[in-house]
Structure formats: C-alpha cells, structure tokens
Amino acid sequence: MARAASTKGKTRIQREKTEQILDAALEVFSTYGFRGSTIDQIAAEAGLSKPNILYYFDGKEAIHGVLLDRLLHKWLEPLNQLTDSDDPTREICDYVMRKLEMARDFPRESRLFANEILQGAPRIHDQLTGSLKTLTDEKATLIQHWIDKEKIAPVDPHHLIFSIWSTTQHYADFDVQVQSVLGDKSEQRFEIAADHLNKMFRAVLKK
Amino acid sequence: MARAASTKGKTRIQREKTEQILDAALEVFSTYGFRGSTIDQIAAEAGLSKPNILYYFDGKEAIHGVLLDRLLHKWLEPLNQLTDSDDPTREICDYVMRKLEMARDFPRESRLFANEILQGAPRIHDQLTGSLKTLTDEKATLIQHWIDKEKIAPVDPHHLIFSIWSTTQHYADFDVQVQSVLGDKSEQRFEIAADHLNKMFRAVLKK
DNA sequence: CCGATTTCTGACCATATGGTCAGGACTATG
C-alpha cells in the first residue's frame, strides 16, 4: 500500500496530486490501453517523478483500478435516468442525447472503457455480468412494457440499447476516423450526429 | 530486412511459416494492441521461437504493418460493393448484412482496426484521409443521389455510414460486453442482431 | 548421397519498465 493512499484524501496536497495523477493516467491509459502504457508516461504527463507517482499509488494496476471504478459509475448514470414516461420515444431519444454528450465531453473515459472491453475486459468482467447486466435487463424490461402497451414499435430491447451505445460511443472511440472521413466538415460533427441519431431512433421507434 | 522476407513467398516453408506467424500475430495484436503485444507472445502463439519469427519479419512493426495492409483491403471491400440500384433500401441493408457477417466471421480483424483507431491511428492515418475518405465520399454521394431522387428518406449520408459501421462492428469489438449483458441468450446474438439492424435501417430509410 | 542453400536455435546484448529504498526537502502546527 502506498504510504499516502491508505489515509485517503487527507491532506490538501494528497487530494491535489492524486487528481493530477489520475487525470494524467486517464490520458495515457485511454490512448494506449493498460499494457501499452508506462508509469513513466503517466509521470511525464502529470509533471511528476516516477517514485512520486508510486508514493501516491500502489502501482500501475492500482491507478488503473481507480479509474475503472470511477468510470463504471459514470457510465451507468445516463441509463439509470431512463424511467417510465408518457412519451417513451422522447425518453429514449433523451437517453441517446445524454450518451452523445458523454462521448463529446468525456471521450477519454469512453476510450478507456473501449480499450478494456476490446482486451477482453479482464478487470471489469464481474461488473459487466453484475451491475451492468442487471441495469440493462431492468431497462430492457421497461422498453418491453412500452412495446406491449403499443407505445413504440416492436424492437428487441437489448439490441436497441446496443445500437444506442455503439452509435454514440463511436463519436468518441473512433473520432480520428470520423474526423478523417469528414475532413473540413468535422467541426459540426456532434451537432449533425445529434440530429441524425435523433431522426434515426425516432424512425425506429415510430409505430 | 529479414533474410526471407525479401524474396517474398518463394519457398513452400516460407509461405507456410509466414501465414502461421501472421495468424498468431493477428490473435495477439487484436487483443492487446500494438504496444501491449510482445514478440514472445506471438512466438508462443505461433509455436515458434522468437529468433525464428525475426527470420521471417524485420521486426514487430513489420508484422503489424503487413496485418494492417491486408486488413484495410478487406475492410473497404463490402463498401465497395455498394452500387446504384432500383432498390436503394435493399442495397444499403445488404451492405449492413455484409458488415455484420464480417463482424461475426472476422472479429480479430475488426478488433485490430479498432485498437489502431483508438490509439490515434498512428500507422494508418494516411489511408484514413486517403483511400477510406475517397471511397466514403463517393458512396455518400451515391446515397445523396438516392435522397435527391426521393427513393429514400433524407439522412446525412456520412453519418448514416457511421451508424452502419458502429452498430455492426459493435458485435465484434464489444463482444465480451454483448455476451455479458445477454447472458444465456448470447447464442443467437448474430441472428437477432441481423433482424434488429435490418428493421432499424429500413425504418430510417423509409420515406 | 553430397554440397549448397535455407531454416532454425541458444546465447547474448542494450534498453525499457515496474518497483524499492534511504535519506533529503518541504510544510503544517504548536
């Protein structure tokens, strides 16, 4: 256990440096994945020395673990907000917009998650089959209710959710590709994406 | 230059071993990304010694390069097949199905590509802004023609293509997550995905 | 079956990397 980490967030310096390190680590891990990242890179990004990093955290794995914990919480939040409503289409489209905003505002978190999943999710497999599955099943049931009440068109709820996840996260995870293909029209990519996805999911859900 | 690579694919052994190495490398690189993979891993996967690997290839980078070259060719193929037709909706849905089949049959290639893009596409940036952009622009123009002729509903062609890419590749790149969430219903995931995506894109394109 | 060529290996090297540690520098507090 790193000397400082145990008494978590006690002093001002501890709080500041911890955040500084986590921010740098997010930058590095989200780009190169866990195995492709080095403590030296994180140290350089944070403007600290390697031993200083290891003064605050037990090691590379520990830093990564904290980031994943925070991430998963943040990740489930938008879906959590999906609740029953008189206007299910609007409710679902609002969810799509929240996810797209996350892709725009927190692309590093999205890429960290993508990297982890791509590599087989060795460190978050339990959460995937646990809290993520539970929440997804719950919301899929809600969507099925809407279908049963004939408020939206019949769609497979789980795969609808997959489509929402994939289309929105694409703008974070594959941003390099999106910008390359769009060229000079890249600037407004999120506005146009919002319009497009809104249209698309409305069409899918329309009875 | 590796002694064998220069006289490319001359002898039988060279052809066999080269393929053996590339297959092992695809397995490793697609899982751990370029920086996270080691020659030792590739050697172990291929059942060869490290120096033997380096007898056939100039180094880690060279192996990765060959894989990316092959990948990009394979990647552009399904989109290439998108041509003018009396039934644009069917034409586009066929493309969606081809992409989904690729996600199912060549998940390693999809993940290799995803890893490369996630890490900022340092090695294929030129192809992204070159051949990929050219082809995508061309097909976007075709789609725009269909819209102008009022054969399909008005959609942003580029973002429609992004939606196709993301929804289909999701089943390869995020397969661990998909299976975790679906649980025991994972078995038929590709059949249900095909049905769902078919419905979805038909709804989007319907006038 | 013999010499020439190709294929393969163990031993080795330089560097990178995760991590440790003794002790010095700094800071908050009485």
Add this chain to the structure above:
DNA sequence: CATAGTCCTGACCATATGGTCAGAAATCGG
C-alpha cells in the same frame, strides 16, 4: 522557529523486451 510528520528524489534492482549473431540442423537440387 523548532520539529514531527509529510512529501519527494536520485540511485538502484530485477525482470521484460526488441533485436542480433555465429553456427547448428534441416532441406533441396543434382
């Protein structure tokens, strides 16, 4: 301003990793 505790560093270590090389082993053509 003394000092107890916190914070930080240079030097160091063990292992991992990309890559090399001399020569052994296998293969091939005649």
